[in-house]
Amino acid sequence: MDIKKIEKKWQAIWEKEKLNTFNPKNVDKKYYCLEMFSYPSAAKLHLGHWYNYGPTDSFVRYKKMKGYEVFQPMGFDAFGLPAENYAIKTGIHPKDSTEKNIANMEQTLREMGAMFDWNAEIKTCNEDYYKWTQWLFLKLYEKGLAYRKEAPVNWCPSCKTVLANEQVVNGVCERCGSQVVKKDLTQWFFKITEYAEELLQDLDKLDWPEKTKLMQKNWIGKSTGGEIEFSTESGDSFKVFTTRADTLFGVSYVVLAPEHPLVKKLTTKAQLKAVENYIEETSKTNEIDRLSTSREKTGVFIGAYAINPINNKKVPIYAADYVLYSYGTGAVMGVPAHDERDYAFAIKYNLPITRTIKGVNCNDELPFCDDGIVINSVGFDGLTSEEARKSIINTLVKVGKGAHKTNYRLRDWLISRQRYWGAPIPVIHCDKCGAVPVPYKDLPVKLPYDVEFKPDGESPLKKHEGFMNVKCPVCGGPAHRDPDTLDTFVCSSWYYLRYPDSKNAEMPFDPEIINKMLPVDKYVGGAEHACMHLLYARFITKALRDMGYLKFDEPFTSLVHQGVILGPDGLRMSKSKGNIIAPDPYVQKYGADVLRLYLMFGFSYTEGGPWSEDGIKAIVKFLDRIERLVVKYKDIKSKETIIGKDEKELLYATNYAIKNVDKDMEAFSFNTAVARLMELLNALYKYDGLEKQNVTLFKECLTKFLLLLAPCAPHFTEELWEISGNKKSVFYSEYPICDEKCLVLDEVEIAVQINSKIKTKIMIPSSATNEEIEKIVLSDDKVSAEVNGKEIKKVIIIPKRLVNILVNIIV
RNA sequence: GCCGAAGUGGUGAAAUUGGCAGACGCGCUGGACUCAAAAUCCAGUGGUAGCGAUACCGUGCGGGUUCAAGUCCCGCCUUCGGCACCA
Numbered sequence: 027m028d029i030k031k032i033e034k035k036w037q038a039i040w041e042k043e044k045l046n047t048f049n050p051k052n053v054d055k056k057y058y059c060l061e062m063f064s065y066p067s068a069a070k071l072h073l074g075h076w077y078n079y080g081p082t083d084s085f086v087r088y089k090k091m092k093g094y095e096v097f098q099p100m101g102f103d104a105f106g107l108p109a110e111n112y113a114i115k116t117g118i119h120p121k122d123s124t125e126k127n128i129a130n131m132e133q134t135l136r137e138m139g140a141m142f143d144w145n146a147e148i149k150t151c152n153e154d155y156y157k158w159t160q161w162l163f164l165k166l167y168e169k170g171l172a173y174r175k176e177a178p179v180n181w182c183p184s185c186k187t188v189l190a191n192e193q194v195v196n197g198v199c200e201r202c203g204s205q206v207v208k209k210d211l212t213q214w215f216f217k218i219t220e221y222a223e224e225l226l227q228d229l230d231k232l233d234w235p236e237k238t239k240l241m242q243k244n245w246i247g248k249s250t251g252g253e254i255e256f257s258t259e260s261g262d263s264f265k266v267f268t269t270r271a272d273t274l275f276g277v278s279y280v281v282l283a284p285e286h287p288l289v290k291k292l293t294t295k296a297q298l299k300a301v302e303n304y305i306e307e308t309s310k311t312n313e314i315d316r317l318s319t320s321r322e323k324t325g326v327f328i329g330a331y332a333i334n335p336i337n338n339k340k341v342p343i344y345a346a347d348y349v350l351y352s353y354g355t356g357a358v359m360g361v362p363a364h365d366e367r368d369y370a371f372a373i374k375y376n377l378p379i380t381r382t383i384k385g386v387n388c389n390d391e392l393p394f395c396d397d398g399i400v401i402n403s404v405g406f407d408g409l410t411s412e413e414a415r416k417s418i419i420n421t422l423v424k425v426g427k428g429a430h431k432t433n434y435r436l437r438d439w440l441i442s443r444q445r446y447w448g449a450p451i452p453v454i455h456c457d458k459c460g461a462v463p464v465p466y467k468d469l470p471v472k473l474p475y476d477v478e479f480k481p482d483g484e485s486p487l488k489k490h491e492g493f494m495n496v497k498c499p500v501c502g503g504p505a506h507r508d509p510d511t512l513d514t515f516v517c518s519s520w521y522y523l524r525y526p527d528s529k530n531a532e533m534p535f536d537p538e539i540i541n542k543m544l545p546v547d548k549y550v551g552g553a554e555h556a557c558m559h560l561l562y563a564r565f566i567t568k569a570l571r572d573m574g575y576l577k578f579d580e581p582f583t584s585l586v587h588q589g590v591i592l593g594p595d596g597l598r599m600s601k602s603k604g605n606i607i608a609p610d611p612y613v614q615k616y617g618a619d620v621l622r623l624y625l626m627f628g629f630s631y632t633e634g635g636p637w638s639e640d641g642i643k644a645i646v647k648f649l650d651r652i653e654r655l656v657v658k659y660k661d662i663k664s665k666e667t668i669i670g671k672d673e674k675e676l677l678y679a680t681n682y683a684i685k686n687v688d689k690d691m692e693a694f695s696f697n698t699a700v701a702r703l704m705e706l707l708n709a710l711y712k713y714d715g716l717e718k719q720n721v722t723l724f725k726e727c728l729t730k731f732l733l734l735l736a737p738c739a740p741h742f743t744e745e746l747w748e749i750s751g752n753k754k755s756v757f758y759s760e761y762p763i764c765d766e767k768c769l770v771l772d773e774v775e776i777a778v779q780i781n782s783k784i785k786t787k788i789m790i791p792s793s794a795t796n797e798e799i800e801k802i803v804l805s806d807d808k809v810s811a812e813v814n815g816k817e818i819k820k821v822i823i824i825p826k827r828l829v830n831i832l833v834n835i836i837v
Numbered sequence: 838g839c840c841g842a843a844g845u846g847g848u849g850a851a852a853u854u855g856g857c858a859g860a861c862g863c864g865c866u867g868g869a870c871u872c873a874a875a876a877u878c879c880a881g882u883g884g885u886a887g888c889g890a891u892a893c894c895g896u897g898c899g900g901g902u903u904c905a906a907g908u909c910c911c912g913c914c915u916u917c918g919g920c921a922c923c924a
Contacts, residue, residue, distance in 0.1 A: 065924055107923060179922075190922040237841055241919075244840050314920065318838035352921095436921095443922065514924065554918060556841080590918080598917085627862075628849055633842095640863055641849065648862090650876095698851065701861035708861095777857040782905055784857060822904060824856050832904055 027653060029617035032745045037139055039744075045757060046141040048526075052095035053542050059086045060522055060582075062551030062559075063101045063148070066127035067108065069608075071134040072599070073591045073625075073637065074552075076609045080622035081588070081631060081696050082550045083140035087737035088691040090141070091761040097543065098141050099525040101148030102128050105156075106514045107190055110447040113479055120447040121475060124151060134610070139618050139741055146528045150517040155524065156449035157470035158534035159517050162566070163441075163452055164463050171217045171569055174461065177440055178285070178309075181209035186483030188444040197310055208309040213442035213510070214451060218565045222246055222434040224579075225564055233584040235632075238556045245557040247435025252419040253355065254428045256280055256332040258343070264288055264332075267354035267433050270364065272414035274336045275403035276382035278372060279360040281325065281344045283351035284308045292343060294329030301328050301345060308347040316347045323348050323371045334359075335427035336418060337404070346371070352437050362393065369393035383411060439562065441513045446479045446486035448511030456498035456505035465499050471507065485509040519562040522546055522581055523570075541577045553587035560585075586694050589634025591625075596636040607637045619739040620645050626696035626738060649742055651707060652735070655714065656746045659728060664721040672713060673720055677768040679709035680727040685764040687734045700738060706731050730762040778803055779830040780812050796823045803829050 040046055048056075061082050064075060083098070090096045109120035128149060135142065148155055166172045180189040184204035188211075193200045218225075226246045229239045251269035258264075266280060282289050284305045293301045304326040308316075315321060325346030332343050341360075348367060349358050362372030362379040369392065372379050383398040384390060390398060397411035405421075406414050422428025442451065450471040452464035464471055474493045479486040487493055488509040498505035520534070526543035527535040560582070567581040592598055593605030600606070612621045620642065628641045683706035690699035710731060713724060729750070736743040736756045747756040773789045776799070786808045790799055800821050803809055809831070816833040823829050 062924095103924070188922075191920095192923045194922095241841050245920085247840095314838070317920090320838055440921075445922090513922075518924080552918090552924095553842085555924085557919065558921065559924080592917090596916090630850070633850095635849075638849070638863090644862055647877095654877095697849090698861080701851075704861055775857090779857085779905080787857075820904070822856090827853095827856055828905090830856085830904055 027742070027745060029619075029741075033137070033139060033618055033741045036741045036744045037136065039755065040141070043755065045755060046098075046143050047145055048097040048143050049095055050539075055093065055095045056097060056543060057086075057089045057094035057548075058097045058526075058543055058546045059089065059548045060099065060525075060546045060550070062549075062555065063103050063518070063521065064131060065106060065108070066102045066104055066124050066131055068112075068123070068127055069606075070130050071138075071609060073607055073609050074599075075135075076138070076621065077591050077625050077629075077634065078550060078552070078588050079135070079138060079140055080618075081626045081694075082586075083138070083142075084622065084626065084696065084737040084740075085548070085550075085691060085694065086141055087740060087757060088761065090757055091733070091737065091759060093760070096141065097146075097526065098143060099146040099148070099528075100135060100140075100142040100144070101146075101521065101525070102131070102150065103514065103518050103521075104128065104149050104151035105448045105511075105517055107192075107445065107447070110445055110479060113447075114481065119475070120479075121151070124447075137613065137618060138622070146525045148521055148524055148528055150449075150514070150521065151447075153470050153472060154531070156473075156517070158524065159449045159512060159520070160452040160464070160469050160471060161466065161534055162516070162520055162570075163512065164466065164469075165573060166216055166569060167453075167463050169569065169573060171220065172214060172441075173217065174212050174214055176210045177213050177215075178208040178210050179213075179444070180206050182206055185481050187481035191312075194312070197312070205310055207306075211442075211444070213440055214453075214508075215438040215440055216516075216565070218439045218562070219434060219436055221565050221568050222248070222436050223432075224568060225436075225561065228564075228580055232580060232582070234582075235553075235585065235587060238553065238560070238585065238587065241556045242561055245436065245561065248432060249435075250430075250432045251415070252422070252428055253431040254359070254419075254422060255335060255426075256357075256359075257335070258288075258292060258330055258332050260292060260330065262288060262291065264357050265355045266357045266359045267431060268359055270361065270411075270415070271418045271428075272397075272400055272406075272409075272411040273361040273364045273382050274334070274359070274418055275406075276361040276363050276380045277334050277339070277341055277359045278362055278378045278380060279342050279344055279375075280332050281346045281349045281358050281360055281371075282328075283349040283356040284345045284347055285351040286345070286356045289328060289345045292328055292330040297327060297329035300326050304345060304347075311347060313350065316350065319367065323367060323374065325371065325375065327375070335422055335425070342377070344371075344375070353435060354433055364393060364395055366393050366395060439513075439515075439565075441516055442508075442510040443513055444485040444509075445511055446473075446477055448514060449473070449517065450487065450493075451508040451510050451512055453508040454496055454498060454505050455508060456501060456503060458503055459498055459500045459505075461508075462498060462500050462505070468499070473511075487511070515559060515562050518559055519566040520570075522549075522563070523567075523576075535575075537575050537577075540575075544576070545578050545580055546582045548584050548586065549582040550586045550588060552590070556587075587632055589629065589632050591629070591634050592636045594637050612639070612642065616642060616646060617741070619742045620649065623649075623700065623739055627700040629697065631694050631696050648704060648707070649739065651711070652731075652742075653746065655707075655710060656728065656732070656750060658714075659721070659725060660750055662721055664719070666718070666720045667722070668718070668720050669723070672716055673723055674768075676709060676713045676723065676727055677765075678771070679706055680730055681764045681766075681768040682706075683734060684730060684762045685769065688761070688764070691737065696738075703731070703735055703738070706734070732756065733759055733762050774826050776826065777828040778806070778809055779828060780809070781832060782830055785809065785812055792826065796825065799823055799825070799829060803831070 061079055086096050086098045104124050109124050112123055113120045180194050182189050182199040182204055184202045194206045199206055249269050252271045253265045253267050255263050255265050325344040328343050328345055330343045331340045360368040362368045363381045364383055382402045384401050385394055385398045400406050400409045400414045419428050419430055450473055452471045454462045456462055474490050477486050477490050494506045496505055496507055523535050523540055527539045563581050570576045595605050624642050624645045629635050683702045686702045687699045732743055744756055771792055774792045775787050776790050777784050778786050778788055788806055790802055818833050820832040
């Protein structure tokens with residue numbers, strides 16, 4: 027079989043017959059399967075794409091044969107940092123390089139032979155797409171879900187540019203090696219925290235990997251407690267969030283995040299120098315280091331004191347970088363006796379340690395962080411921690427110094443990027459009117475082509491006067507555009523809504539269509555997106571629902587993460603390690619079906635693993651054996667109709683395979699699905715080797731085998747299907763159905779254990795009751811010899827699996 | 838550091854969710870066909886001891902629960918993914 031020729035042949039036929047095109051007439055049988063779209067990189071398709079798209083396409087073809095109207099779109103997440111970096115390095119414009127890369131990738135994606143519905147293709151960098159990304163921003167703004175506030179960015183003082191976290195290596199700029207510092211800028215945020223509770227609750231509704239749901243749950247990080255107000259001698263006040271109000275009497279200091287505005291205000295002259303130095307040091311540290319529990323806690327006394335509202339005790343105020351301004355209130359109370367970090371901090375700075383909780387029947391050495399009985403807390407002594415938390419907050423509520431409060435670790439989503447290659451933020455800033463949204467009729471705010479993106483201290487768009495200078499849509503006075511672009515996660519937070527109506531020029535999508543086509547039935551992509559992309563998409567769906575556009579709560583009903591294919595050295599593939607394996611040479615040499623089938627068979631889909639080509643020849647051999655058998659029998663006819671032991675065995679093998687391949691395909695357990703196909707092929711060959719054959723029956727089984735194979739090796743099976751005399755594409759055929767009758771065996775082998783050690787195996791009629799099984803087992807020669815004379819204490823019977831006889835050992 | 842996973846023969850991996858560990862492959866060994874090789878086919882293949890029936894050991898390490906543990910519990914070790922401006 028000339029593999030290259032037949033691939034082209036069938037791809038052309040599928041295209042012509044619109045086999046890959048979703049037919050809206052059958053929307054009631056729709057199956058929307060979505061793979062995460064690709065970032066258009068220069069290096070064509072890599073194995074990761076193949077691993078994501080190849081096996082998932084087999085799943086989709088399987089669904090099609092099961093009678094679903096499949097929608098499997100593909101597109102490109104085309105804005106982003108790499109294209110801009112590439113432009114800075116080479117001078118090639120991001121638009122040009124991106125378009126070239128997309129053209130390249132599209133072609134190789136087509137060569138894969140997947141059922142992508144190219145009519146629905148999306149490119150996020152095209153005006154007809156980002157117009158609606160901007161529309162989304164305006165809608166969120168209208169709804170009060172977009173707002174501006176100050177937030178720090180990584181700033182390289184030497185390059186005078188904002189750096190992505192990725193561009194900061196060990197605290198220094200990856201380009202020039204200068205120390206990177208934090209700098210505050212006014213930036214746009216989406217209020218995802220408004221949906222924190224629903225995002226948490228609805229996880230229960232989802233058919234997602236448990237680990238992904240758990241990661242999102244921890245990311246959202248709900249904790250219940252209270253907000254307590256501390257006042258200062260200067261007349262200011264600040265709130266702390268705590269889950270341990272029961273320890274409030276044990277507070278010996280309070281900590282403000284170094285970024286907290288009160289730090290500057292309250293610092294005394296004597297402490298000014300020390301505090302300034304500390305803040306500067308902190309601006310060089312990243313968040314992961316700041317939160318490290320093993321790192322030594324640092325802080326600085328700011329010279330001021332705060333009043334504990336429960337006992338009016340005066341406690342010192344510190345600034346310390348283990349407190350984040352972005353979490354809670356940016357201030358915490360320090361209770362050294364009952365918190366490990368506070369304990370370490372108190373030891374270091376010689377602060378008092380007052381126990382207020384006594385452990386119950388346990389080692390309550392300090393720091394004691396569990397619940398217990400309250401002591402040293404006038405008015406609350408003797409209460410349990412649980413009771414005291416409520417009671418202490420209630421007391422504070424009465425005097426206006428506290429409130430019950432639920433806090434989330436989840437932060438609002440920062441969407442401003444000081445970059446060129448993204449969708450411009452559709453906002454105009456006017457000195458008179460402030461931040462004014464661009465009117466809908468003026469969308470899209472076009473990204474200009476002729477822009478200087480070499481870093482020199484300004485956002486690239488800021489330097490483009492034609493872009494920047496506009497009239498205020500409200501007052502008509504001189505104004506300027508927002509120079510920032512949207513985070514690319516905004517583009518990918520709604521793309522699944524655009525696919526089913528991707529050509530719509532009037533709206534981002536027609537709600538009529540979208541509410542029938544969504545939610546996505548199966549979403550397949552990398553686990554690295556567990557917290558960010560997948561959470562953003564859920565948020566956007568809920569927000570659009572509340573605006574009345576959508577009638578569903580969740581975008582992705584069911585989710586699968588494929589694993590990662592590593593380099594042959596077991597490490598993640600990367601240019602710098604030089605361990606990148608390109609799929610192209612394998613496609614050239616063996617064909618797309620062989621590579622796809624190998625990826626399905628050689629790895630556990632959700633695990634992935636190091637690349638090795640050792641098994642590829644096995645797939646070639648497997649397909650050769652299939653071809654030989656099909657060709658051998660295509661013209662043979664016979665009238666033999668015997669149904670004997672061999673035929674029953676063949677029927678058993680066929681139906682066993684149908685049942686299990688079906689189940690495994692549904693479960694994305696592709697490696698075992700292919701293994702079951704191999705077993706069936708072995709059974710077919712075994713029957714082929716017999717002297718006398720029921721050819722009609724054999725050919726029926728062979729046909730069923732081809733139907734099971736079709737989704738996994740589409741081009742190859744089409745060709746054999748045609749060779750066998752069929753006129754229509756195999757993908758119009760129905761998936762075989764298991765005949766359970768053929769799977770009923772007269773006898774099954776069960777293992778017999780004596781005192782939990784396997785002694786023998788016995789054939790037992792499968793209809794036998796437990797009593798009968800026990801009788802048969804005990805009358806077996808070998809068993810009775812072993813048991814002989816010993817007292818049988820118990821017999822455990824697991825039907826069709828094993829029998830365990832427990833006997834007394836006679837010494 | 839925090840959150841989440843994974844660790845099974847020489848090797849890729851299976852294991853009906855607590856019930857015969859190693860399905861299906863790769864590799865290797867022996868054999869058939871061949872002048873020979875390739876391809877193909879047949880047989881064997883976790884380790885140790887034994888001619889053998891068989892016995893003992895064996896799922897990262899150390900404990901535990903159970904008639905029974907790769908699977909459950911406790912404590913370690915190693916590797917991988919994410920940590921909010923890579924996408």
